[in-house]
Amino acid sequence: MNNLKKNLKIRFEIVCVLCVACTLSQLLIVNTAVAETPAAVEANENWFSGAWLDGSWMPQSVQIHGFLSQGFVHTSDNNFFGKSDDSVSTDYRELGINGSWRVIPELQLSMQVVYRDAGLTDDQDVRIDYGIADYSFYSTESSLLGLKGGRIPTPLGFYNETRDVLSNRPTILLPQSIYFDKNRNISISADGGYLFGEHRTEFGDFFFDVGAVIPRLNDPDGEFALTRDLPGKFSGNLSWIGRIAYEWQSGRIRTSITYADFHVKYKSNNSIIQPGKLQFNPLIFSVQYNGENWSLTGEYEFAHRHFNDFGAPLDSNTTSIGYYVQGTYKFTSWMEGLVRYDNLIVDKNDKNGKKFSASTGGLLPAHSRFAEDLTVGLRFTIIPNLLFSAEYHHINGTAWLADIENKDRTKTKKRWDMFLWMISYNF
């Protein structure tokens, strides 16, 4: 019965992928047709042949964009995004489509719908990643001030807001010390409102975002990691986020500082864990230099986690440290290489994790409290908007492995290797 269900699910996925692929190929055909003979497309009145897809029926203030990515994962040990240990997992795909409508110059409405599969860490449903009403009430050549409300991508560091799309992140897997993929669904976006602004001067542009949100907690691994299969529910309380940024020459140099105060509560339906509260305070410093052919990026995060009222052993007060340094170089217009060193220490007062491991009686190994990741990668632009990426990670530690995919932590290996490949198209 389970097998049948699984088969049906796989078939459903294949149908989904095929549908999107067909739509995309239509778009490609239409785009090239427009490029060669605009008149030929205008003459084509048949909507199904793709004439409706070129957007000629829409007002110019409406745009539709999307992406389609398929990844492959192989690990020497430990599972990541599916059964990757000594095998190749294909359980890693991201499809999304978004629409935006500039109703009047001051007001834009936009929404993105995403389907995502990442092994057991994502439950493969179609969800609304963001839905935003964005109103700029003050706009001049040098300044912008606005308000936005709805479900909004959370401004954390350089990459969180657009982490869905391969072309907008430097590697297939973002530096995990700051951008956890196992709990990606919690960090991607939250419901609430932001005040934002920017000021453009001759010596650079200044930006700020400040928001009040309710975090969304529906993430398969997030709940499992804390409470295993015990009945209970996490939900968000009022939280705050602020980010200030400075960019010189439209991003030749970029810097930002992010701080957030996230609050989560736990409603227990079991006798082992008490209803409790969790407070999470990340502070992120980000710096980037962008040259014509090369770039250098570094981000550093202190994150304070406070578990309160749950009872032992969950109650704790820890500060983690995460940072990475990353360099990219464009060898040609179609090939870019990347090297990165990424380091995560879950508790700065227990860097090697030994005290923590002893406190769990060895059930959770010391190496589950740190992870050093050395990455080399190559990215090829096959045609504009079609990317192929390949990367190799050598990892010392298992801190960002998902518990839900590695249920017996004593069997995980401290040193492991990972290969990732991804092909991605966006329009």
Add this chain to the structure above:
Amino acid sequence: MALRQNNQTTNPGIFKVLIYLLILLIFISPLVLADSSIESKLILVQPVINANNKQTSISRNGLSAIFKMRLIQWDDGTPVTVFVLPDDNPVHKQFSKKILNVFPHQLRRIWNNAIFSGSGQAPITLSSTAEMIEKIATTPGSIGNLSINELNDRIKIIDIQ
């Protein structure tokens, strides 16, 4: 798997990565040399707007904000429509570098960030300067960039203050 054996030795990671890097460099060095081709010949590119636009000049910050899709209306409130050429087009490259003082890949990142975070829209990419001439001439409130020898009476240069 062959990878397994490495895990037994004391610290194989660094050596393995160094070897990977070395192999990478050997493969890549000819490509690097091939890519350092001569800069394309100088073309005089200017920001151009539809001739019916009442505005005649704009600040450098304002122009830059328009092409970054952050400023979306003219002084009189008319919506701006931005037309650009593909990232590797020589006219686009020169306009980005000499007038806006950005690399084309920086603009691409800004536009992609806007469309995939829901905070803005992308400009309309046209395939050729011929199409650029046609679109600027026929679209009210439009802006783009052209070589100065391609202007006509329906297109005018916007002065940068």
